[in-house]
Amino acid sequence: ALYRSGPHTLRLANRWGPPCSAKCISPVILRKFKQSALQAARQFILQQATGLNSPSSNEVKQSPVQVPVSMAMMTPQMITPQQMQQILSPPQLQALLQQQQALMLQQVTHTLTHTGSSQQQLGNKQLAFQQQLIQMQQLQQQHILNLQRQGLVSLQPGQGAVPIQSLQQAMCPTDLQQLWKDVTGVQSTEEVMKHEGLDLTTNSSNTTSYSASKVSPQIPHHPLPNGQNSVHTPKRDSSTHEEHTASHPLYGHGECKWPGCEALCEDMGQFIKHLNSEHALDDRSTAQCRVQMQVVQQLEIQLAKESERLQAMMTHLHMRPSEPKPFNQPLNLASTMSLSKRETEGFPEGLPHPPTSAATPITPMRQGPSVISSSSLHGVGHIRRRNSDKFCTPIASELAQNCEFYKNADVRPPFTYASLIRHAILEAPDRQLTLNEIYNWFTRMFAYFRRNTATWKNAVRHNLSLHKCFVRVENVKGAVWTVDEVEYQKRRPPKMTGSPTLVKNIISGLGFGSLNASYQVSAFITSNRHLYLSEPGSVFPCLCVCFSQERCVTRQRWIWEVSLCA
DNA sequence: CCAACAGTAAACAGCC
DNA sequence: CGGCTGTTTACTGTTG
Numbered sequence: 028a029l030y031r032s033g034p035h036t037l038r039l040a041n042r043w044g045p046p047c048s049a050k051c052i053s054p055v056i057l058r059k060f061k062q063s064a065l066q067a068a069r070q071f072i073l074q075q076a077t078g079l080n081s082p083s084s085n086e087v088k089q090s091p092v093q094v095p096v097s098m099a100m101m102t103p104q105m106i107t108p109q110q111m112q113q114i115l116s117p118p119q120l121q122a123l124l125q126q127q128q129a130l131m132l133q134q135v136t137h138t139l140t141h142t143g144s145s146q147q148q149l150g151n152k153q154l155a156f157q158q159q160l161i162q163m164q165q166l167q168q169q170h171i172l173n174l175q176r177q178g179l180v181s182l183q184p185g186q187g188a189v190p191i192q193s194l195q196q197a198m199c200p201t202d203l204q205q206l207w208k209d210v211t212g213v214q215s216t217e218e219v220m221k222h223e224g225l226d227l228t229t230n231s232s233n234t235t236s237y238s239a240s241k242v243s244p245q246i247p248h249h250p251l252p253n254g255q256n257s258v259h260t261p262k263r264d265s266s267t268h269e270e271h272t273a274s275h276p277l278y279g280h281g282e283c284k285w286p287g288c289e290a291l292c293e294d295m296g297q298f299i300k301h302l303n304s305e306h307a308l309d310d311r312s313t314a315q316c317r318v319q320m321q322v323v324q325q326l327e328i329q330l331a332k333e334s335e336r337l338q339a340m341m342t343h344l345h346m347r348p349s350e351p352k353p354f355n356q357p358l359n360l361a362s363t364m365s366l367s368k369r370e371t372e373g374f375p376e377g378l379p380h381p382p383t384s385a386a387t388p389i390t391p392m393r394q395g396p397s398v399i400s401s402s403s404l405h406g407v408g409h410i411r412r413r414n415s416d417k418f419c420t421p422i423a424s425e426l427a428q429n430c431e432f433y434k435n436a437d438v439r440p441p442f443t444y445a446s447l448i449r450h451a452i453l454e455a456p457d458r459q460l461t462l463n464e465i466y467n468w469f470t471r472m473f474a475y476f477r478r479n480t481a482t483w484k485n486a487v488r489h490n491l492s493l494h495k496c497f498v499r500v501e502n503v504k505g506a507v508w509t510v511d512e513v514e515y516q517k518r519r520p521p522k523m524t525g526s527p528t529l530v531k532n533i534i535s536g537l538g539f540g541s542l543n544a545s546y547q548v549s550a551f552i553t554s555n556r557h558l559y560l561s562e563p564g565s566v567f568p569c570l571c572v573c574f575s576q577e578r579c580v581t582r583q584r585w586i587w588e589v590s591l592c593a
Numbered sequence: 594c595c596a597a598c599a600g601t602a603a604a605c606a607g608c609c
Numbered sequence: 610c611g612g613c614t615g616t617t618t619a620c621t622g623t624t625g
Binding site for chain 1: 598599600601603604
């Protein structure tokens, strides 16, 4: 599109001049031109928007220019200057780095345009060119590192989201040499110089499309198998219909929860008014939305890493005592135990369960649960599991995400019996189940509940009777169990996530006592045991630590193993 | 230290 | 009589 016509063609043409069209005859060059042009266009816009000059000028402007959202949205893997402005802290760092980047570009330009055109000098030029690129690469890596330290950009190629990364990848020495060969083989040196802007970023289009195809399916949202959305509240019965109309995911505690907004709204009506006026579909809102996507993406990447690590740990722990098995064997002890016919209705004995790892390429997201307490590795003894309600993501999304894992791995789900029973009942078409159907749901959904049946079935019955939230209803077919959601919510304790006490303890445990005292940070804890600290007024984390429940020690205190995240 | 909550075990009754 | 369902009590551990 850029080659023929389009909104950005004029700007590019102005910059690169008429020779462009004449030099793109060879299919190889044409392809590389297209790739280069796209990236150069992004680079150009980026420089414009961050207040930097084009390489042809020596000045560095300071006033930022708004980047068109259409351009920003054009490449999902690209982090826009607007996002950078919002994300980076302190902003001076970003400005400095980007100025350095621009300066490097200018230096490269300078090197190329002021070197002679004789063949003898080509080698020197190439060397200088590559040296400049190496320097740029180092700067880019530094910049990426800074972003990673803020937990906003991932390390993996193809999963990052910045053009810088594309640029970095575009600077693969092999590609550069090939490109240099291609270009110098066809064009005169002067013409090469005129195209330096393109040459710098060759191959970026490949990189971008690779990134997009690899990552984008995960990014925007996670449609769950049962159609539920992890962001939304769980199903409620009709008695709480009023809550539906009076609640909004972006509204809570009288505040607008739009990132960085926190506008006070007295009631829902005022909030809706505010939402429509302040957060309408415009460039700013779209950019903010994209930033939020980046935050979510980063969290998901981290979650995938942790899940993968957990899976490896569990595989290791479960496999060691027994004979060596292929790595991808399901962690299912039930399959080796004698189970009654009834207990194995869901998964007939001897029938292989779906593999959980290695052999079958399952995404890391599904290789392990978001959170499993260390105690659940063994599932024996008297262990408290109340943290299910307090510490984890809502059971619906957690189960949906790790459904396959729990079905196959002999791991105790980190939920209370009550929450599991409730989920089973609410999942039923008519929101009612017989006791036996509840049993079946447990054995169907969790490998763990295919053994020790007497214990957990007794616990299920005990919970049904004990908790007022479970209501027994006489039916034509017999008795069924339903959920009194009001009672359940009444019973449900406040979530541990974001607990001020916990946050305070962790911060002081990290040795950040002074920070906590002198610097009012906001913090939140994710379901995968990551604590994010943000500066006042910012929703973007400036520090991230992860912690793991290591082991129980004297006085029944848990040791929290804490480490700083990249 | 305490209250609330959660898990486990077990006794018991009613029904099929 | 045995199994299932449902209720209740006792006890222990965990957490705020």
